Amino acid sequence: MKKSRSHILSKDLKSLVRFIEKWCKEYTVSLLCRLLEIPRSVYYFYKNKSLTATEVRNNQLKKKISTIFFDHKQRYGATKIHQVLLKEGISVSLKHVQKLMKQLNLRSIVVKKYRPQRPVQPVVLKENILNQDFSTKTICEKWVADITYIPTKKNGWCYLSSIMDLHTKKIISYTFSKRMTVDCVLQTFNQAKQRYHIPE
Incomplete structure (x- = not known):
């Protein structure tokens, strides 16, 4: 002290x-x-001093800004919150909203949009062997694969390659990678092959 x-x-x-x-x-x-x-x-x-009219209004605005901010999952910045306030008939400047948000230490979560890159090689269409028939009689009869795009604060966009067995509806293999490459998908496939000892 x-x-x-x-x-x-x-x-x-x-x-x-x-x-x-x-x-x-x-x-x-x-x-x-x-x-x-x-x-x-x-x-x-x-x-015990009573608050001034300005302090009372700022406190009311802070409560309103906080409510809008968390109602929109912390994704709204000062500009969007300012627009919401104006639509609700609350007259306030954008700079004042920015000032109050700074006092409240509110910062919107920014996620960069994913922009897919064009493939270098031409895409070759393959025969649809599954043809929407998802019925199975045993394990390792039919597998489906997918790549999930995951935004992260530290590394930007990351990728989860996974394979599901349609008989058990369980993920039998997956690979997490910072880059979306053919090797990432092949690694997932080879892990599943080794685990279940399927024929070539």
């Missing part, structure tokens, strides 16, 4: 009042006021 005193004293009076309110359950108000060099009368005055 004493070591952080010089840092705390550099803040404005409202911050000091909030600091006392935060720690008054663990320390007495008298001790905190003495350490921060604030008269107790000043603390109680500011604590």
Whole structure:
């Protein structure tokens, strides 16, 4: 407490009042006021001071912004939240919404759109052997494969190659990769072959 005193004293009076309110359950108000060099009368005055019209409106806006932000799964930034507020008849500038969101420490989750690359080699059409017939009598009779695109914060788009056995409806093999390559798919297929010892 004493070591952080010089840092705390550099803040404005409202911050000091909030600091006392935060720690008054663990320390007495008298001790905190003495350490921060604030008269107790000043603390109680500011604590019980009624909010200004601007502060009341900002608090209402903060609640509204937070509700919109979390209702849209944290994907809406200041621009979209500003548009929602205007549609609801709430007059506020975009800069003010940005300022309040900064105070609330709200940041939208940004996911880059996936842009597929054109294949270098021409696509060769193959015969549809399965032909929508998903019925089976035993395991390893029919497999289906897929590649799932997974957005990640650290590595951007990653890829999950997987194979399902249509008889058991279970994933029997999968490979996770940072790049979508033929090797990734072949690795998944070879794992399944080795596990179930299927013929060539």
